[in-house]
Amino acid sequence: xxxxxIYGIYDDDHVLLDAxxxxxxxxxxxxEAYTPFPVHGLDNALGIKYSRLPYVAFGxxxxxTLTAFLMQYYMLVIDWPVNxxxxxxxxxxxxxxxxxxxxxxxxxxxxVGAFLVSNGLYPGKEAKLIxxxxxxxxxxxxxxxxxxxxxxxNVKNLLKNTGAITIKEEEKESNKKEVAHA
Amino acid sequence: MGEQHHIEGNxxxxxxxxxxxxxxxxxxxxxxxxxVIIGIVLAMVGGHDAGHGHGEHHGGLHTAVWLRQLFSxxxxxxxxxxxxxxxxVFFLAVKTVSNAGWYVVIKRVPEAxxxxxxxxxxxxxxxxxxxxxxxxLYLWSDEEALKADHHYHVIKEKLGYLNTGFFVGRMLLIFxxxxxxxRMFMKHSxxxxxxxxxxxSFNASFKTGAIFLFVFAITMSMAAWxxxxxxVPAWFSTMFGVYIFASSxxxxxxxxxxxxxxxxxxxxxGYVNENHIHDLGKFVFAFSIFWTYIWFCEYLxxxxxxxxxxxxxxxxxxxxxLYSTIFVGKFLINFxxxxxxxxxxxxxxxxxxxxxxxxxxxxxxxxxxxxAVFPGTLTxxxxxxxxxxxxxxMFFGIFGYFVLNKLGQRNLVPEHHPYLEExxxxxxx
Numbered sequence: 001x002x003x004x005x006i007y008g009i010y011d012d013d014h015v016l017l018d019a020x021x022x023x024x025x026x027x028x029x030x031x032e033a034y035t036p037f038p039v040h041g042l043d044n045a046l047g048i049k050y051s052r053l054p055y056v057a058f059g060x061x062x063x064x065t066l067t068a069f070l071m072q073y074y075m076l077v078i079d080w081p082v083n084x085x086x087x088x089x090x091x092x093x094x095x096x097x098x099x100x101x102x103x104x105x106x107x108x109x110x111x112v113g114a115f116l117v118s119n120g121l122y123p124g125k126e127a128k129l130i131x132x133x134x135x136x137x138x139x140x141x142x143x144x145x146x147x148x149x150x151x152x153x154n155v156k157n158l159l160k161n162t163g164a165i166t167i168k169e170e171e172k173e174s175n176k177k178e179v180a181h182a
Numbered sequence: 183m184g185e186q187h188h189i190e191g192n193x194x195x196x197x198x199x200x201x202x203x204x205x206x207x208x209x210x211x212x213x214x215x216x217x218v219i220i221g222i223v224l225a226m227v228g229g230h231d232a233g234h235g236h237g238e239h240h241g242g243l244h245t246a247v248w249l250r251q252l253f254s255x256x257x258x259x260x261x262x263x264x265x266x267x268x269x270x271v272f273f274l275a276v277k278t279v280s281n282a283g284w285y286v287v288i289k290r291v292p293e294a295x296x297x298x299x300x301x302x303x304x305x306x307x308x309x310x311x312x313x314x315x316x317x318x319l320y321l322w323s324d325e326e327a328l329k330a331d332h333h334y335h336v337i338k339e340k341l342g343y344l345n346t347g348f349f350v351g352r353m354l355l356i357f358x359x360x361x362x363x364x365r366m367f368m369k370h371s372x373x374x375x376x377x378x379x380x381x382x383s384f385n386a387s388f389k390t391g392a393i394f395l396f397v398f399a400i401t402m403s404m405a406a407w408x409x410x411x412x413x414v415p416a417w418f419s420t421m422f423g424v425y426i427f428a429s430s431x432x433x434x435x436x437x438x439x440x441x442x443x444x445x446x447x448x449x450x451x452g453y454v455n456e457n458h459i460h461d462l463g464k465f466v467f468a469f470s471i472f473w474t475y476i477w478f479c480e481y482l483x484x485x486x487x488x489x490x491x492x493x494x495x496x497x498x499x500x501x502x503x504l505y506s507t508i509f510v511g512k513f514l515i516n517f518x519x520x521x522x523x524x525x526x527x528x529x530x531x532x533x534x535x536x537x538x539x540x541x542x543x544x545x546x547x548x549x550x551x552x553x554a555v556f557p558g559t560l561t562x563x564x565x566x567x568x569x570x571x572x573x574x575x576m577f578f579g580i581f582g583y584f585v586l587n588k589l590g591q592r593n594l595v596p597e598h599h600p601y602l603e604e605x606x607x608x609x610x611x
Contacts, residue, residue, distance in 0.1 A: 040609060054526070085488060093482050 004145040008159035019162035064106025214576030221569025259577040264302030269434035270295035278391035283601035333416035413558035421480040463530030470520040515546035
């Protein structure tokens with residue numbers, strides 16, 4: 001098992017986009033790309049699957065609608081029926097605004113939460129900066145180091161040929177910690 | 183997707199009305215006309231109004247039922263398509279003022295739709311005047327029927343606004359303003375086909391758009407009060423102007439999407455990709471929700487306050503089997519259907535799904551106008567039969583023929599528009 005990653009650092013988003021296409025055409029898997037701003041078309045070029053966040057939003061939105069309905073039904077019909085303007089206790093039209101609000105609340109909170117969880121972002125997480133300038137004007141591609149030396153040279157050459165200005169190879173983040181503990 | 187589209191410089195493409203489409207349009211107009219004639223004969227001959235009605239009087243108009251039905255249908259359909267045309271001008275104004283770029287490749291479609299406006303307004307004007315003078319649309323225009331109505335004491339206070347002279351004056355003002363702005367947008371558009379004047383015209387169109395949006399907000403509300411709310415003159419609702427606007431706006435978006443999809447199906451507009459289609463789908467989706475919001479707001483407030491002079495309007499609708507079916511039906515067609523079907527990204531990018539939803543929504547918003555007109559003009563004698571279907575098909579054919587003809591007169595791409603490049607490379611997630 002390899003424990004290292006190769007980083008190719010680029011200084012232009014167009015060069016990066018072409019590089020990603022060239023590298024993937026060779027059958028080499030790109031694990032991750034770090035860019036200071038969203039690069040148009042990069043998701044497609046990397047072959048990233050379309051986000052499943054909308055399904056989370058729909059599920060929790062529907063849960064919000066149901067919660068609001070049941071809450072109001074319990075409060076206004078079962079637990080404490082009050083005569084409001086001679087309306088029936090179960091007055092559906094007046095339930096609708098709350099149902100709408102809780103749908104929006106649940107859906108929006110759930111996608112923010114799901115986004116943070118699925119990206120492993122939590123309070124106190126240390127930022128992983130491969131290049132200090134990757135939040136400003138550098139673009140980083142991450143590739144798992146292959147097992148044999150020949151392939152490693154291949155990947156490095158490929159990165160260089162596609163316009164990477166720096167190529168680094170380092171221990172993986174997860175392994176670094178294990179090494180430190182040991 | 184993903185590949186770079188390099189479409190350089192000039193794209194020359196011209197649409198022409200093919201024989202198959204012509205046949206369909208003729209079929210719509212001919213079949214529609216036939217149904218209308220059947221409907222009129224049925225309404226005149228049928229014992230529908232002979233037996234009961236005039237004895238126990240419910241108030242409302244006294245004119246013969248078939249005439250009221252005919253004018254109600256004419257009003258719905260002339261306004262429906264004229265409304266789509268004025269909302270096309272609104273679309274162009276919004277896109278100009280917001281400096282949008284993505285829509286440029288489909289710009290000819292709203293332009294062609296807006297070209298129907300003068301024709302549509304002339305037809306609408308004839309119908310409004312006809313309805314006014316034959317006393318078959320507006321209760322306030324018929325003194326005798328008005329005095330017999332049990333809402334007379336309320337309506338007589340409104341006669342300072344609702345009288346024939348003022349009504350016709352407002353109508354002409356609205357028509358003239360709308361047509362002037364439509365012509366101005368077309369003038370800008372033609373100037374933008376000339377490389378020499380494109381930039382000056384592009385900058386000037388911003389001002390036209392901004393002024394139009396202001397004028398439109400007022401005239402559209404006025405149009406809604408005059409032509410639709412005053413059908414039930416005792417009733418009032420502050421949401422009504424927005425409601426009619428929302429209805430026509432979704433109708434326009436659905437119609438524009440359908441025409442774009444039709445053109446693509448016929449092999450035109452190869453440069454309109456699924457990203458543009460996706461955006462049109464989002465428009466239909468979002469404003470279907472907006473329409474529902476307005477529709478429910480109007481209903482909720484009146485239901486909640488429960489003031490008799492407001493509530494009777496919905497009471498009459500919900501206590502008629504026909505009207506209540508349509509009232510609930512249009513909620514299903516205009517909200518539930520687009521909301522659940524167009525929710526996913528793939529559905530908005532699928533031309534077939536989008537075409538089916540847009541057709542349904544278009545019909546659903548026609549039903550909006552049915553509910554705005556029929557419960558007022560025909561009250562308990564409401565009917566939904568061959569005349570209603572036929573009239574819609576007939577006007578749909580006329581509108582379609584006119585718009586497609588206009589579409590064929592100019593290059594399908596505004597080739598010198600400053601945002602053409604941006605639009606050709608439009609990409610959304």
